[in-house]
Amino acid sequence: MTTRRRLRRPPWVLVTLAALAVVFFTLPLVGLVGRVPWARLGTVLTSSVVREALALSLLTSIVAALISAVLGVPLAWVLARVELPGRSVIRALVTLPMVLPPVVGGAALLFAFGRRGTFGGPLYDATSFVLPFSIWGVIVANVFVAMPFLVVTVEGALRGLDERYEDAAASLGASPLGVFRRVTLPMIGPSLTAGVTLAWARALGEFGATVTFAGNLPGRTQTLPLAVFVELERDRDAAVAISLVLVAVSLIVLVALRDRWWRRS
Amino acid sequence: MSGLVLEAVVEHNGFRLSVSLDVARGETVAIVGPNGAGKSTLVRAVTGLTPITGGRVELAGQVVDEPASDTFVPPHERSIGAAFQDALLFPHLSVAANVGFRIRERRRRLTAADAWLERVGLSGFGDRRPSELSGGEARRVAIARALIDEPALVILDEPFAGLDAAATVGVRRMLVDQVGEVPGARLIVTHDPVDAQALADRVVVLEAGAVTQTGTPDDIRRRPATKYVADLVGLNLVHGIARDGRVQVDGTDLELAVANRTLSGGVTLTIEPHAVSLHGDQPAGSPRNTWTAEVGGMHQLGDVVRVQFDAPVPLVVDVTPGAVRDLGLAPGRSVWLAVKATSLDARARPD
Numbered sequence: 001m002t003t004r005r006r007l008r009r010p011p012w013v014l015v016t017l018a019a020l021a022v023v024f025f026t027l028p029l030v031g032l033v034g035r036v037p038w039a040r041l042g043t044v045l046t047s048s049v050v051r052e053a054l055a056l057s058l059l060t061s062i063v064a065a066l067i068s069a070v071l072g073v074p075l076a077w078v079l080a081r082v083e084l085p086g087r088s089v090i091r092a093l094v095t096l097p098m099v100l101p102p103v104v105g106g107a108a109l110l111f112a113f114g115r116r117g118t119f120g121g122p123l124y125d126a127t128s129f130v131l132p133f134s135i136w137g138v139i140v141a142n143v144f145v146a147m148p149f150l151v152v153t154v155e156g157a158l159r160g161l162d163e164r165y166e167d168a169a170a171s172l173g174a175s176p177l178g179v180f181r182r183v184t185l186p187m188i189g190p191s192l193t194a195g196v197t198l199a200w201a202r203a204l205g206e207f208g209a210t211v212t213f214a215g216n217l218p219g220r221t222q223t224l225p226l227a228v229f230v231e232l233e234r235d236r237d238a239a240v241a242i243s244l245v246l247v248a249v250s251l252i253v254l255v256a257l258r259d260r261w262w263r264r265s
Numbered sequence: 266m267s268g269l270v271l272e273a274v275v276e277h278n279g280f281r282l283s284v285s286l287d288v289a290r291g292e293t294v295a296i297v298g299p300n301g302a303g304k305s306t307l308v309r310a311v312t313g314l315t316p317i318t319g320g321r322v323e324l325a326g327q328v329v330d331e332p333a334s335d336t337f338v339p340p341h342e343r344s345i346g347a348a349f350q351d352a353l354l355f356p357h358l359s360v361a362a363n364v365g366f367r368i369r370e371r372r373r374r375l376t377a378a379d380a381w382l383e384r385v386g387l388s389g390f391g392d393r394r395p396s397e398l399s400g401g402e403a404r405r406v407a408i409a410r411a412l413i414d415e416p417a418l419v420i421l422d423e424p425f426a427g428l429d430a431a432a433t434v435g436v437r438r439m440l441v442d443q444v445g446e447v448p449g450a451r452l453i454v455t456h457d458p459v460d461a462q463a464l465a466d467r468v469v470v471l472e473a474g475a476v477t478q479t480g481t482p483d484d485i486r487r488r489p490a491t492k493y494v495a496d497l498v499g500l501n502l503v504h505g506i507a508r509d510g511r512v513q514v515d516g517t518d519l520e521l522a523v524a525n526r527t528l529s530g531g532v533t534l535t536i537e538p539h540a541v542s543l544h545g546d547q548p549a550g551s552p553r554n555t556w557t558a559e560v561g562g563m564h565q566l567g568d569v570v571r572v573q574f575d576a577p578v579p580l581v582v583d584v585t586p587g588a589v590r591d592l593g594l595a596p597g598r599s600v601w602l603a604v605k606a607t608s609l610d611a612r613a614r615p616d
Contacts, residue, residue: 162353164349164351164353165353165355167312167314167340167349168347168349168353168355169355169366170312170313170314170339170340170341171312171313171314171340171341171343171345171347171420172345172346172347172366172367172410172411173341173345173366173367174341174366175339175341176339176341178341179341182355182366183355186355186357186358187355187356187357189357
């Protein structure tokens with residue numbers, strides 16, 4: 001009598017549910033790709049609306065991700081390493097934009113930095129500079145919603161980092177800033193990349209805060225997601241084409257970075 | 266110029282360390298002590314990772330920490346090279362960049378790192394990543410990183426912890442060769458008396474936050490001051506009251522004759538495990554101390570068997586496997602113990 005080889009297999013319940021999740025993520029993409037007007041694609045994508053929105057989206061999301069990194073990494077470091085009295089309050093404040101509806105965030109930004117806002121008013125009177133409804137407004141709205149993702153990711157990495165490495169660096173003659181630059185930052189490198197990517201992706205897809213704070217001015221503040229929304233009402237083919245571009249750009253970046261993460265770790 | 270002078274109190278999370286210690290330039294001092302004795306706290310105080318709460322730390326003639334005068338020199342401004350348990354090599358840097366970490370100038374860093382890699386027996390390892398090293402190799406790199414660039418003080422914290430026996434032998438031999446070559450003061454923290462014996466000019470025993478004994482490795486081995494050290498070096502330590510050449514062992518009826526007749530009052534007897542002999546019947550006709558005791562436990566120790574007695578006096582005795590067979594030694598078996606008066610090293614107990 002022969003016994004069938006019974007290899008260890010993953011439980012079918014888990015496999016089925018996981019497959020269901022994959023299908024859930026795949027079907028909308030299939031739906032989107034199915035509606036792509038391949039014949040008109042070239043004309044739609046080279047139209048000035050799409051070109052300008054794409055350029056604006058790439059520029060603002062990248063600048064927002066960089067600003068998030070410059071401000072967010074030090075903030076994450078302070079939250080992870082410095083004993084502050086109101087640390088949990090600060091952390092709640094920083095992560096609030098992650099749970100807040102972006103429209104509310106945009107409105108709050110408007111009340112603060114609008115031309116008649118609490119801080120925007122005096123700024124306008126002094127310099128006649130208006131933040132909302134400008135490319136800087138887009139960037140500010142993007143930073144507001146995107147930076148929390150970076151802070152949370154990097155703070156987690158800093159907490160997970162064995163502090164003895166930093167102690168070792170200090171006792172080998174590295175100044176506190178030197179320890180941060182030569183040891184802390186490189187050691188959390190993969191998480192920093194992940195944080196910047198998350199922030200960038202969040203900024204690229206930003207809609208609510210941007211439309212509320214920066215408006216929807218083609219060529220000035222109309223980013224790709226806003227263009228999609230507008231074109232859905234006007235020219236469905238254009239909306240689909242722009243969506244395809246967003247999907248492609250996001251996928252390319254995620255896949256490229258994913259490869260580097262795996263190799264690093 | 267002096268090396269390290271420390272006369273400090275560190276109070277940290279309810280633990281109190283109060284230590285007075287000095288290490289001259291060119292001298293190697295081993296800090297030996299059980300877990301929780303305060304060895305790590307001492308290292309952190311010397312490096313400046315934990316500020317002291319009282320007293321003074323002086324390095325190369327300069328006060329680096331003194332709360333009374335509000336002096337504190339941060340870790341990176343102290344001329345210290347430290348190697349820690351677990352090596353702690355920076356994983357993102359090459360082996361050479363790790364070794365040369367203390368040197369800022371690039372070209373000098375690489376030259377010096379290459380030279381030190383050769384000295385620790387790892388020529389050609391400079392371009393590797395720490396993740397490609399074995400445990401023993403990583404430890405050598407960590408030690409080279411501490412010894413490089415002539416720091417005023419080298420600290421080696423448990424340099425052999427976590428290494429397998431073979432790697433330990435290699436690293437220890439390398440350290441014996443190299444530690445004496447660096448000009449600064451050297452502080453080695455260990456819980457193994459063999460390391461202290463092999464590497465140190467002087468041993469400082471730390472227990473429960475205080476120094477319990479200081480001396481050369483031989484002093485410590487021959488005349489351990491505390492039960493911890495005695496257990497460590499495998500010696501028996503017995504306390505008692507001496508009078509007229511006899512010692513009444515504390516807490517027992519046992520009275521032992523000692524060679525020194527002038528001692529009186531509290532004394533400590535040191536008894537080497539092989540100085541005690543075991544017999545089936547009471548040995549007669551010799552000027553020896555004899556008593557009976559039940560075997561508590563036995564274990565093989567190299568080519569001897571260490572027999573442990575718990576009462577009337579806690580004692581370990583080394584015998585040959587032949588003796589174990591002849592006497593039918595086994596836990597619970599009652600035997601006669603005999604030890605010559607001249608084998609009992611008695612000295613006054615400091616009260």
